[in-house]
Amino acid sequence: MDIILKSLALDSLPVLKVELKDLKILDLSDNNLVKVNFNKYLFPKLSSLLMYENKLTDIQFSSNQFPLLKSIWLAKNKFTFIPNSLFAFASMEELIMDFNYIEKIPDEISNFKNLKT
Helix, strand or coil: CEEECCCCCCCCCCCCCCCCCCCCEEECCCCCCCCCCCCCCCCCCCCEEECCCCCCCCCCCCCCCCCCCCEEECCCCCCCCCCHHHHHCCCCCEEECCCCCCCCCCHHHHHCCCCCC
């Protein structure tokens, strides 16, 4: 199952009161998101999170919240650093963060052994 909430001028994540056990792709791209709070019980099978073209400066969540996450798109936001919470995803295959304001690539980037180029 996929949920596409693209280009809706969202400034926050809509409240979802049910657990979406089969959700694999969540597309929140091209909105006005500055901060997003995720509930760890909402997306246990999420494999792709698309949040490009927003206004994000940081994102906080853990690998326990998204145990199957393999791909995250954060391009065209307002990041000045790679968020620490991303380094918990050692199995990450795709991390897209181009067109941000990142000045330094931290050493922890080497934790991503499965990144595809």
